[in-house]
Amino acid sequence: MCVEEHHHMQLGIIGLGRMGGNIARRLMLNDHTTVVYDRDEASRATLAKEGSTAVADLPAMVAALDKPRAIWVMLPAGAPTEETIETLSTLLEPGDVIIDGGNTFYKDDIRRAQSLTQKQLHYIDVGTSGGVWGLERGYCMMIGGDAEVVKRLDPLFDSLAPGLGSIPRTKDRTATDDRAERGYIHAGPAGAGHFVKMIHNGIEYGMMQAFAEGFDILKTKGSENLPADQRFDLNVADIAEVWRRGSVVSSWLLDLTADALATDPQLNAYSGSVADSGEGRWTIEAAMEQSVPVPVLSSSLFARFRSRQQSTYGDKLLSAMRFGFGGHKEGPK
Amino acid sequence: MCVEEHHHMQLGIIGLGRMGGNIARRLMLNDHTTVVYDRDEASRATLAKEGSTAVADLPAMVAALDKPRAIWVMLPAGAPTEETIETLSTLLEPGDVIIDGGNTFYKDDIRRAQSLTQKQLHYIDVGTSGGVWGLERGYCMMIGGDAEVVKRLDPLFDSLAPGLGSIPRTKDRTATDDRAERGYIHAGPAGAGHFVKMIHNGIEYGMMQAFAEGFDILKTKGSENLPADQRFDLNVADIAEVWRRGSVVSSWLLDLTADALATDPQLNAYSGSVADSGEGRWTIEAAMEQSVPVPVLSSSLFARFRSRQQSTYGDKLLSAMRFGFGGHKEGPK
Amino acid sequence: MCVEEHHHMQLGIIGLGRMGGNIARRLMLNDHTTVVYDRDEASRATLAKEGSTAVADLPAMVAALDKPRAIWVMLPAGAPTEETIETLSTLLEPGDVIIDGGNTFYKDDIRRAQSLTQKQLHYIDVGTSGGVWGLERGYCMMIGGDAEVVKRLDPLFDSLAPGLGSIPRTKDRTATDDRAERGYIHAGPAGAGHFVKMIHNGIEYGMMQAFAEGFDILKTKGSENLPADQRFDLNVADIAEVWRRGSVVSSWLLDLTADALATDPQLNAYSGSVADSGEGRWTIEAAMEQSVPVPVLSSSLFARFRSRQQSTYGDKLLSAMRFGFGGHKEGPK
């Protein structure tokens, strides 16, 4: 980050959860001014102590911001985001900007942008990756919306992004737009930011499942279900560690894996019931709209669906058919 | 079956489980003579009462059969079959035939046939489909081995096979070998019979999983996890029944499904833990040797693997990574 | 079909393609009266010669039908069906029934039914399986909508359905509603018919792909890419034929496979570029809404996507990565 070169800006932030709170903090670390709101009063108070101007409702936020205003909505996708933007659209004035930094479905962005345009309001969608590490590492941002507005907000994005950091530059890269190297891009018109973020998450699911399957084989190679002379009692923590340097699978997800396995190689802390959010599903929908075969991305999603069930009706039907043709009685698990 | 036209033959049968016993019975119904052995004395006694000559050990069986002898081994694949054939090879005489009707891996057939040839013994592998229904419906048989020997045993295969039955003949079929229409084929040299049967089972897994997934969606469309206005409370028994006539998915597996659902639409009798036998795995191996993409056959196998586990190490690793980057805590199942 | 017992009814039919024309014919064979329309004059003339009353536009059809009218729309899903129903809704009178027999997405049915109810019009969705064989075999029908209206139209459904035929009755079936056994069901409220048909097609894709993969292995087992001593030159036509009797995979799709292979075992007549229609995709969407893992149904869909491409951008990216880490140059196909 180049603190010296950029303008100090003011941003309204709605939603002070894990993401919204840290976005405010990272901006303040870079000398920007934040006006914050959360329906939870304690969250507001916390940020106020750290330097934000906390307000008690949306009209107060609008009143507290200089024109043209910029407000970053960082709420759960769906109704909370939708209703907040709806309300803001009645409070804001032509030229103001609403930024949706959540995990909104990109087609909702397109619809909203069209609707807000009629009120001369700007809508910017920001797919934001970085999770709990964003405050420290910076946020990787994929931005959709009007190019000029994205430009206007550049000091904010520049401060939130990771920057070049210690990661080596891509050899042969000659692109003139250096924002990608600093960790954010203007992906295209409204919706394009969340579209790219959605695909990011789809890929993330696939990479995670690749590691999950591989480590499952490594772990069960020591299982007593195998004949003794076919077993290896492998040290999965060491394996994750060694792959971090010089191997083809080195990655941040592997770093996290090594971290988890260093202290809990049996992973006893986890039930194995794995949630999924909208992006994984929307990625499959997008693939179907575009006739792209995505066996890995879909298998990754389905593995999560399956992880949350003890047994499926489908499995029982398999047993029923097996009983039907072979008289096989399937024993209990 | 054309009982009038064929020779009445004599067959030794080793292994009187569900399959072996019924093979003896179906042959006797067609006026063939059977000499039977099973290590379980009660099984031998049962068949003896039904008309078989029961013998107490393998030498007795060899002594009881006319030359050239034909012995059908109907035992679990692997060691039981292997050891029995090994023993027989020391007892039989040039020109005798060993038939393996079990679920042997086809490469074992090839090896055995080569080894037995050195003793001038014949080896025939018979992939046998039909399960508990074979006695009534007849057995669909895929036969590997020397064409002349297969010819010699034809009266046996003809009697065991379903025959033309009430199933309409394939229009445009002009093949001169009518055995396929009567329910058995000479697939090729040793191993070819079990190879074709192996693929049959691979396809069977895929078809079963297709039904399993489809009925899972039908069933869960009534789930309380869905908003009330998106639910249909579908009658799965009626759906299976209606598809039996005039639909594209009509099949024997659907008949069995309709059967199972008619009395237990919740499938409460089944745990949902589904076994798999060697053929499904060998099918994937064959596909890999031949570079054939088999996403459906492999997914069907993996669904069974997964059905037998409460949770996997891989799923726990997904949770661990999610905790690592997002601070997500995965709740219990 | 029990021609004697049912009332002879009158039905309007819009769309005289392969399906609509044969529906008219099968109804006339059962002494029902049909009033038909197609924008193609020749199609109308053909049906008129066969006994239908052909009309030149929708107002003429409405005028020609007795009240309460019943009109079966048999058009491509999407705009053609939507616009036709929209027009009909302005021409029909309270109590009249619109039947959509096409491949409509079930959520469109729900929306339409709600909208038509406001005009006191009835809407019935009929998922119709049977393809080009329906005239002869009868149509398997899955019906959604108001139970009373479905009852009123029963003579039509009864005539169109396959009836019990020669297919053995499901043992243990005790359901009192015998429509399923005669080839049609009232699946539930509006949309339920097309929902069940959609899943039928999803399963169909999975079964087809299971056969495709299995026969691919059988065929390539004779490939010159394998060492000579590992090849079997298998007769795929005979294999399809033999499985038709007594095997677990016996099915109508196998009958069709045997038919195709009897005259063209190399399948040279086909390019291998395989289309898919909406149902396969909607099935995956439904599975995602209900969190049902569907690896086989999705893999089947993706195999079709892939079949229509020479090479994918994704594959090229794999090559690019391989070149990046290993210096591997991927040769031309």
Added chain:
Amino acid sequence: MCVEEHHHMQLGIIGLGRMGGNIARRLMLNDHTTVVYDRDEASRATLAKEGSTAVADLPAMVAALDKPRAIWVMLPAGAPTEETIETLSTLLEPGDVIIDGGNTFYKDDIRRAQSLTQKQLHYIDVGTSGGVWGLERGYCMMIGGDAEVVKRLDPLFDSLAPGLGSIPRTKDRTATDDRAERGYIHAGPAGAGHFVKMIHNGIEYGMMQAFAEGFDILKTKGSENLPADQRFDLNVADIAEVWRRGSVVSSWLLDLTADALATDPQLNAYSGSVADSGEGRWTIEAAMEQSVPVPVLSSSLFARFRSRQQSTYGDKLLSAMRFGFGGHKEGPK
């Protein structure tokens, strides 16, 4: 690397291709002595100029090495490696070590180790990752065999490995064996090294395919097959670049992707025909032996199989079935 602390050792290297040559070079950079052989004279001459002792055949290599000898075989897996080790086993003396650094199937390692033990020769298997970048980045090594022998050779492994480098240490890691952090592990007895490397490659396939599918969706989102108002013309080079910093999918494979896309975003240089080596297949075999569901790893392998074909027999069969039931004629690609 800690050049000062380790002994300088001597190593024989057989096979001076991309990997073997650079292994010799990296060892010499660290003051080890190398005796090299390749059947290609020019390759030997090149290394000789760079400081190796080049020998003309295996007996000469054995003669040139001090006892106890250590010879690293870096040849294609299968016959070339097998035959070389066979020959070495007749030339070496008790206490000598053969290291197989290639991509050998781990069951072959187990067999060889047992056989060589009878001659009092040691066998060490080293799964080696790093590709063309190994000279610069170091090689990530997974080692199987006798612990004492691995210890004896430690100076070599230490020099070849990447070392701690600039990669942050895993927090909470308390393992006392720091070799994993320096880029190599003793995974277990003979075969364990190649087993772990095999799984590494399986995971690699899955990660690569995840990226391939994701970028395919990104790229085709701009396709003219989509309605104009649903297209985004995305800059894939910028997307790959932006994800390198702060995103969850940051990884070495993404770095390589960014590299490739920086200069050729259409990937026109690649045919899209993707090879696979043994490890991907062996990983699936291992999963099947251990009953581990691996939908992602298998789908990744099958995508490569598919990439090498214009059309499959299976796809043609789908078309044939579709023609059978629906009269659909599939057009040319």
